[in-house]
Amino acid sequence: NAGVTQTPKFxxxxxxxxxxxxxxxxxxxxxxxxxxxxxxMGLRLIHYSVGEGTTAKxxxxxxxxxxxxxxxxxxxxxxxxxxxxTSVYFCASSRNRGRNSPLHFGNGTRLTVT
Amino acid sequence: xxxxEQSPQFLSIQEGENLTVYCNSSSVFSSLQWYRQEPGEGxxxxxxxxxxxxxxxxxxxxxxFGDARKDSSLHITAAQPGDTGxxxxxxxxxGSNYKLTFGKGTLLTVNP
Numbered sequence: 001n002a003g004v005t006q007t008p009k010f011x012x013x014x015x016x017x018x019x020x021x022x023x024x025x026x027x028x029x030x031x032x033x034x035x036x037x038x039x040x041m042g043l044r045l046i047h048y049s050v051g052e053g054t055t056a057k058x059x060x061x062x063x064x065x066x067x068x069x070x071x072x073x074x075x076x077x078x079x080x081x082x083x084x085x086t087s088v089y090f091c092a093s094s095r096n097r098g099r100n101s102p103l104h105f106g107n108g109t110r111l112t113v114t
Numbered sequence: 115x116x117x118x119e120q121s122p123q124f125l126s127i128q129e130g131e132n133l134t135v136y137c138n139s140s141s142v143f144s145s146l147q148w149y150r151q152e153p154g155e156g157x158x159x160x161x162x163x164x165x166x167x168x169x170x171x172x173x174x175x176x177x178x179f180g181d182a183r184k185d186s187s188l189h190i191t192a193a194q195p196g197d198t199g200x201x202x203x204x205x206x207x208x209g210s211n212y213k214l215t216f217g218k219g220t221l222l223t224v225n226p
Contacts (some may be wrong), residue, residue: 004156042218043157043202090156097212099145099164105156 002026006106011111013081021076023091031094032067032074033058033103036087042052042093043090049074050097081113116141118205118217126223130192135220137203138185143215145206146179151219152199155179193224 004025012021023032032046045058049068063085066079074093079087088110092103119138122219136155138147145164149157161170163186170177172198176189190197200219207213 040218043216050165092156099162099206100214102147102159102162103149103157103214105158107155 004091004093004104005104006089008109009107010110011109011112013078013111015082015113017081018077018079019081019111020078021089021091021111023076023106024072024091025074025091025093025104026070026072027093027095027097027104029093029104031097031101032068033092033094034064034074034076035090035092036060037090037108038087041044046076046089057109081111083113085111086109086113116205116207116213116215118145118203118215120201120203120215120220122220123218124221126222126225127193128182129194129224129226131224132189132191133193133222134187134189135201135222136185137205137206137217138186140184141205141207142183143205143207144183146183147204147206147214148177148186148188149204150199152203157200157202173175190222193222195224198222198224 007022032045035043052071055066067075088108091106094101101112147162148160151157161177166183168179168180174191202219203217205215
C-alpha cells in the first residue's frame with residue numbers, strides 16, 4: 001500500500017521558471033492538501049481540495065496554483081518560481097475533514113529556487 | 115488567529131532518560147493530534163485526543179490533553195534513539211469549517 005506518493009523528491013529551479021509537483025494517493029480519500037514546511041515556520045497550508053474538481057485557498061496561496069482533475073491526484077504548480085518559494089513541500093490526504101480523519105502525508109519534495 | 119506554541123524547540127538527551135514536551139495555546143481546540151516526523155519523511159500520526167483531561171498511552175509515550183482543551187503534553191519514558199524526530203502538535207477547531215493548526219514542533223535527538 002503506497003499511501004501518498006510525491007514526485008519529484010528534489011528539484012532545483014531558476015527564478016522565473018515553472019514546474020508542477022504531483023501528488024497521488026491510493027486510499028480513495030476525498031480531501032487532499034498541499035503544505036510547505038520552512039525552518040522556524042512549521043507547516044503552512046497552501047491549497048486544499050474537498051473532492052474531485054474542487055480547490056480552495058489555504059493560509060499561503062500566493063504564487064501557487066492547484067488542480068484536482070482526478071480524485072487520486074492533486075497537482076501543485078508554480079508559474080514563475082521565486083527564491084521565497086524554496087521550501088519542502090508536503091502533500092497530504094484525509095478521508096474526511098475532522099478530528100476523526102487524520103492526515104496522511106507523503107515524503108515531501110525539496111525545492112530550491114536560485 | 116489560533117496559535118500553538120511548542121516547547122522546547124530543541125531537546126537533546128541520552129538514551130534512557132525521560133522527557134516531556136509541551137504544546138500550548140490561548141485558544142480552545144476540539145481535538146489535538148500529535149505527529150512524529152523523521153528526517154526526509156512526512157509526519158506520521160501518533161495519537162488524537164479529544165476530551166479535556168484525556169490521557170492516552172502508546173507504549174513508552176503518554177499523551178495528555180489539558181482540562182480546558184488549550185494545551186497538551188507528550189511524555190516519553192526511557193527514550194531510545196528510535197524516538198529521534200520532530201514532534202508536531204496540531205489543534206483542530208471548527209465544525210463544518212474544520213481547520214487544523216500546526217505548531218512549529220520540538221526537534222528531539224536521543225543519543226545512544
